[in-house]
Amino acid sequence: MFQNIVAPVQFKTVKDIYLNISHFLDHFIMLIFAKSAYDAGRNFGMDYDEIIMYGVGGFVLFGGVAPLAASLADKFSRSLLLVIYHFGIGFAAILAGFAQNVWQLAAAIGLIGIFASIYHPVGIAMLIKSNRRIGFRLGINGVFGNMGVAAAPLIAGIILTWGDWRMCFIIPGIFCLFYGIAFIASLQEEKQQSATTHKVRHSGFSPNWKLALGAVFLSTASGGFVFSAMTFVVPRYFEISMLNLSSSVAITGLLASLVYGCASFTQIAVGWIIDRIEPKWVLFSIGVGQIFFIYLTSQFTDLTLFFAMLIAMSFVFGQIPITDTILSRYVPDELRAKALSLKFMLNLVVGATVLPICGILLQSGMMMNSLFIILSCISALVVVSGVILPVQIAADRQDQ
Numbered sequence: 001m002f003q004n005i006v007a008p009v010q011f012k013t014v015k016d017i018y019l020n021i022s023h024f025l026d027h028f029i030m031l032i033f034a035k036s037a038y039d040a041g042r043n044f045g046m047d048y049d050e051i052i053m054y055g056v057g058g059f060v061l062f063g064g065v066a067p068l069a070a071s072l073a074d075k076f077s078r079s080l081l082l083v084i085y086h087f088g089i090g091f092a093a094i095l096a097g098f099a100q101n102v103w104q105l106a107a108a109i110g111l112i113g114i115f116a117s118i119y120h121p122v123g124i125a126m127l128i129k130s131n132r133r134i135g136f137r138l139g140i141n142g143v144f145g146n147m148g149v150a151a152a153p154l155i156a157g158i159i160l161t162w163g164d165w166r167m168c169f170i171i172p173g174i175f176c177l178f179y180g181i182a183f184i185a186s187l188q189e190e191k192q193q194s195a196t197t198h199k200v201r202h203s204g205f206s207p208n209w210k211l212a213l214g215a216v217f218l219s220t221a222s223g224g225f226v227f228s229a230m231t232f233v234v235p236r237y238f239e240i241s242m243l244n245l246s247s248s249v250a251i252t253g254l255l256a257s258l259v260y261g262c263a264s265f266t267q268i269a270v271g272w273i274i275d276r277i278e279p280k281w282v283l284f285s286i287g288v289g290q291i292f293f294i295y296l297t298s299q300f301t302d303l304t305l306f307f308a309m310l311i312a313m314s315f316v317f318g319q320i321p322i323t324d325t326i327l328s329r330y331v332p333d334e335l336r337a338k339a340l341s342l343k344f345m346l347n348l349v350v351g352a353t354v355l356p357i358c359g360i361l362l363q364s365g366m367m368m369n370s371l372f373i374i375l376s377c378i379s380a381l382v383v384v385s386g387v388i389l390p391v392q393i394a395a396d397r398q399d400q
Contacts, residue, residue, distance in 0.1 A: 012079040012187035016137055019127050020144040022082065025179065026119040027148030028155075029089050029172060030062060033096075033109055035156035036165035043165065044102050054106035061113035063348030070121040070337035078126045078337070079187055081118050086180030088115030093173030097166040108169075121341035128328040128336065131399040138321035139271025146264035146317070149231075150257060206398055208390040209330040213339075215389035216323045219283060220343055221350050222381035223319045226290065228351035229358060229375055230316055234259065234309060237297075237368050245302045255306055263313035270318040274325050283322050284386030289315035290379035298372035319382065328399045329392060 033040075033055045041051035073081040089112055096108035127141055128134050156168045163171075206212075238252040246252060274282050293312035300308050323343065331339045358371060 009083045010077040010080045013190045014186050018186050019123050020141050023145040024148040026116050027145050028152045030116050031152035032168050035153040036168040039165040054102050055109050058109035058113035062117050063345050065114050065117040066121045066341035066344045069118040070341035073122045073337050078122045081122045085118040090173045090176030093169045097169035120344045121337045124340050125337040133275050134328050135271035135274035135325045138324050139267035142267040142320045143264050206330045206396045211390050212330045215385040216326050219382050219385035220346050222378050224347040224350040226375050228354040241301045259310050259313050263317045266314040266318040267321050271321040279326050280389040286319050287382030287386050291376050295376035298369040329397045
């Protein structure tokens with residue numbers, strides 16, 4: 001009976017735009033609590049620093065359940081898991097809006113994290129199954145995800161002006177349910193691969209795959225730390241380093257948002273480039289750019305700092321589509337979901353160390369601009385990953 005119910009949405013494909021919107025929703029729903037936590041805390045009689053701890057479980061599960069999601073996708077199909085993803089995060093968000101105490105809220109946020117964990121290992125694997133302009137399409141997909149990050153505080157803030165924290169969860173939750181229906185309606189039958197294409201594809205990993213995955217591991221770990229640190233400390237860094245430009249928290253926050261929003265489009269350009277130039281040289285160049293421009297952000301203030309930070313973040317965002325492209329070229333399609341889930345877990349674990357490490361360094365008396373010097377040094381590992389990444393001949397690529 002179960003098979004008869006799910007058969008219409010199994011082993012299907014979908015146009016990129018639907019996967020891109022799903023990526024937007026993934027990051028958007030995950031960050032609703034960050035903006036609505038203060039209002040929720042007042043409702044439950046708690047301070048902001050107390051209630052945010054109840055959201056930790058959701059972020060842990062967001063990465064921790066990814067390998068399980070990948071395994072289920074391999075067993076039941078990626079399209080089915082993505083259908084479950086949309087309805088899952090929708091219902092979980094609505095449940096969060098109806099929570100009557102902080103423990104119910106924490107459980108609902110944890111449930112959001114479980115369903116949200118599906119997208120990256122499954123949705124990205126579904127996107128890169130097609131060998132058509134993978135780098136460019138990954139760049140566009142990455143921009144949608146980052147726009148979800150940027151839109152969460154904006155849309156939640158608008159809802160809070162006339163509603164409350166509950167509506168911040170319920171309204172997006174309802175939207176996800178309706179979008180889930182639209183997603184099902186957009187599913188199409190997968191095209192059968194031609195015999196020629198089948199011959200070109202490798203049954204196992206491509207040659208030098210261990211060295212390539214080592215480069216991916218190193219660039220993900222170092223780049224993930226730099227990305228998480230930059231996205232966390234830049235708003236505060238602007239507040240203390242742009243006093244001659246503005247003392248308004250709103251203005252410096254807007255400038256930080258402009259940096260993130262504009263820099264995220266670099267992913268499209270880098271994606272276009274890696275479809276034409278060997279990823280080894282692109283990754284190496286991205287690392288060199290990070291070292292130089294992140295260091296410059298530690299030396300400037302005011303408007304000069306804004307432009308230096310914009311260029312530095314462009315190099316940081318530009319690294320994102322490269323590793324997924326490398327995986328698509330070295331890892332066979334049937335193992336990509338698992339490889340992506342492990343990469344996502346690594347990124348989460350590394351990112352989780354940013355707050356305590358930065359907190360300890362700042363509490364020890366280190367100036368905030370010195371953090372950017374340290375991040376510049378860490379970016380040297382991205383350069384190293386570019387050095388060790390092998391050059392791949394076209395015949396050995398898995399994405400042919």
